[in-house]
Amino acid sequence: MSTPRVAVTGIGVMAPGGVGRQAFWDMMTAGRTATRRITFFDPSDFRCQVAAEIDFDPAKMGLTPQEVRRMDRAAQLAVLATREAVQDSGLALADLNPTRTAVTVGNAVGCTMGLETEYTVVSDGGRKWIVDHEYAVPEMYDYFAPSSLAREVAWATGAEGPASVVSSGCTSGIDALGYAANLIREGTADIVIAGSTDAPISPITVACFDAIRATSTFNDTPESACRPFDGNRRGLILGEGAAMFVLESAESARRRGAPIYCEIAGYATRANGFHMTGLKPDGREMAEAIRLSMDQARLNPEDIHYVNAHGSGTKQNDRHETAAVKASLGQHAYKTPMSSIKSMVGHSLGAIGSIEVAACALAVKHNVVPPTANLTTRDPECDLDYVPMIAREHRTDAALSVGSGFGGFQSAILVVDPEAVPA
Template structure:
């Protein structure tokens, strides 16, 4: 690692349920509004769970051409639009050497929606075991290869340095930010456009989560269906979206007088090697990831001012996470605000960690903790300060975001307020 190289966020772009753009995103979160509703992207009538947090996304209105809208899966469309916003926000385009510029994107499901629809097309809606490739899209190869999304962004970012994809399930959005930050710290790049995108609200995804009963069946009241840490919670709400950041080496940002949202101070990832879908109540691996991330950031637990929880609204995850925070933060866990924005925008799988990181950076900027919506009846086993219903003014110098994913992945990311001389 190059001694003294620090990494900051100088640009943010968002496509989320409830609005396109970081300003609309923050307005939704700070107002405590929910963007969960009955699925409209396809006929969900046959399914157990018919609720999702969809993005009201019009490719043409977002600046994409008809050709781009046809060529790119929805996941890539989100990524391109969010990246354009982040680059414009940062003003870094053309301000770094191409070989010192990279792209790292995260995704759990890649081009699920396009693959789902293309399979239905070539198999005659699943009737034919022997499919007819003649009817497939000419872009089918791009749908199969998640790296196509990063390659498209590399063209936009003029990046000829490190370019790649991180896919670790629901922790992808945190893990890719940590990886990108390490590439800058180690001297492999000065600027990396990074984030995560997923658009997987499709029949195959809904069917998979129906099979294990991980998603809520609260179909009659979709706007209040996502209830993290609430006694009445009964599963998560599927979502979609994207958040993209410009990460920059601190001195590089200072030389061009860039505005800084936050510093990426620490990160860590662990795996529990326990179960593909199950979690033990003790939260040991998540706690260890939190401790390691804080150690990297050189922070004591008492310095954490806000925790953006994974808060998926499944009973085992909420218990697991609550115990992990108590184990890693000690008594301080009871003294700091904790909230889950999945209560408002659902669980967008690999993208959610990036969206939660954006929420943390904006919370630092505005000194406001977004609330946990729909939290009316606290679960006695989840006894931390989960900021129910209404946002709270609160100065945040250090924010911690945690993520948990199938396969036992547990990750943590620490953001600090901008260094004084770069604010």
């Protein structure tokens, strides 16, 4: 019995500057940035005062008043992206076997905004060390339990199969999709609603990243504050967002006549066991994840047409990643377009991996590679083809997306055009 091929038949995206899949792709290919001065709170006392926020009205997008009241912002983003993905897939949820429908949601920092808001209330603005629980909302427990994110997606889709949250820091979005693909391959589920979400733009998160000096200080030019691979880069910019996918076997998709964006052909993850936030310059563990993902997909370096970089914009990450791509792709690395969409939508922590996979799926569909915005000054240590400023038409039969997370997590996932990359 052959292993099922895993098809992506629906995509939903909630991203800064691009609410919805098409708006997101239009923004990517236009090279527009959505980074701006933080508006969720007064950032004046912070080292970094810039983030990539999403402008959306949950009620106008179809969430009921009860859903808006109940759900943390991260859950709202996940549910809205899920609704778009399911509609895009053409699935009739009522016709599905609920016990064969699974949910996998990646997330790094849980319901940060809900927790911070409620702590402010129960502590009377931080003035009371012993908080008064009677002021807490009934949903407070949900904010403490990230599993509530998977539950909300399961409720929204009627899924009664395996439901899980994958939390591996900044690689959560890739890892959730890799895990979901395996559920299809092993026959545990027929349909998996999978992706990731995070809404971390809050004072506590900004303060944490300020403390380790990981964020950019280009506060006077927020639209160009994130500069991956640029010689003048100063760090990352926080973002928020969600991307959700409908995964099913390629056979199932063909049987119901569903268009296929791409197939998830390979996935691997490794950890470096080195440092909480630091990276070894050789990129060995990321290179190993890339090689293993290619082995699973039965692809050679020459088959890779695009690399969607982690590209956070920190000095060490960009050098580490450049070394990893060289080590895994060899000389072909110099011929392979590579870009970082974090330059446009920021770093949404656990969500960004899935958002980047959405960009890869659309790159495969349209044969267009999104650019690295704000890349104007060459860094001699970053000497690959990072597609500066302007999107590029380019045959993209196989796209590789990589992620690097605090704690040493290194993940890689490969999506391919099923017509161009046969079994």
